[in-house]
Amino acid sequence: MSDRVLFGELFGSDESDADQTEAAVDPEPEPEPEPEADLVPGLAVRRGVLDDATCAQYFDWLSREYFSGGRRANQGMHFGALTDSSTPLGCLAQLAGALPGLLPESVRGSRRVLFDQAIVNMYDSDEGIGDHIDLLRFADGIVGFSFGGAATMRLRPVARGRDRELAARYAGEAQSRDPREVSVRLCAGDVYAMSGPARFAWTHGFPRSVDGAPNVAARRISVTLRKLCADQDRR
Ligand SMILES: O=C(O)CCC(=O)C(=O)O
Ligand SMILES: [Fe+2]
Incomplete structure (x- = not known):
């Protein structure tokens, strides 16, 4: 099944009526209070952005596309501009750019192409x-989208430059002398974004x-x- 066919099934093609799109994605989700996000500057969380049926279709598509056929990998990569919203990944990229306040204007406004790489992780x-x-x-x-089972993401501040450098190189070997720790429960359909301090000064x-x-x-x-x-970017 091609990306395009899947997208057509998920969100309706150009020819289909607009109701289908609205059924799959809440066009303007109201930001809800996010106690955890307040604790980490630059972290934004939007809950239930994709509905259950859409999440199930994404889960199936991602499983087939990246983790089927006897592949033992638990990680898949995409490189290339995610500007075609008729593809599943392009659609997520478009959604991430359209959600009010998810990404700061300084990020959104500075890019011709918002995203050109995706990593797909299976746990x-x-x-x-x-x-x-x-x-x-x-x-x-x-920006991260979650599908399938729920899980807790843990964030910790890394104040020292050297620690930050290490954390950026070695997953799991980050040293944090700061006792603060923030846990964010992520369920299928939730979206988070990390900008500024959340991106660079917290693991x-x-x-x-x-x-x-x-x-x-x-x-x-x-x-x-x-x-x-x-x-x-060598393109
Ligand atoms: O699974 C996630 O939501 C995050 C994955 C992640 O942090 C990464 O691949 O760098
Ligand atoms: Fe990461």
Whole structure:
């Protein structure tokens, strides 16, 4: 099945009526109070942006596209401008750009192409990802969509420049001397964005267990949208 066919099924093609689009995606979700996000400057969370049926279709498509056919990988990559909103990843990119206040104007306004890289991560029970800062070759303003099982993302501040550098290089080896720790529960259909301090001065990760129980109870697949810094962009 091609991206286009899937998109047509999910959101309706140009010919179809607008009701279909509205059924799948809330066009203007009202930002809800976000206690965790207030604690991490530059973190924004929007809950339930994609409805259950759309999440299920994304989960199936991502599973087939990145993790089927005997592949043992738990990570897939996309490189290239995500500007075609008739594709599933392009549609997420468009949505991320359209959600009010998700990304600061300084990020949205500074880019011709909002995202040109996506990483797709799959987590099964007992799996997680170490505390890290995304590689510095990616620009400010990173957006993550969650599908499948719920999980807790943990964020910790890293004040010292050297620690930040290490965190940006070695997932799981981040050193934080700051006892602050913020947990954000992410469910299917939720979207988060990390900008400014949340992007560069806090690590994020998904611990394997939380309070003695597996963090991921049912398979979770995430899509993280990023933009290569201009000097990395060879196109
Ligand atoms: O699974 C997620 O939501 C985040 C993944 C992540 O932090 C990364 O791939 O850098
Ligand atoms: Fe990350």
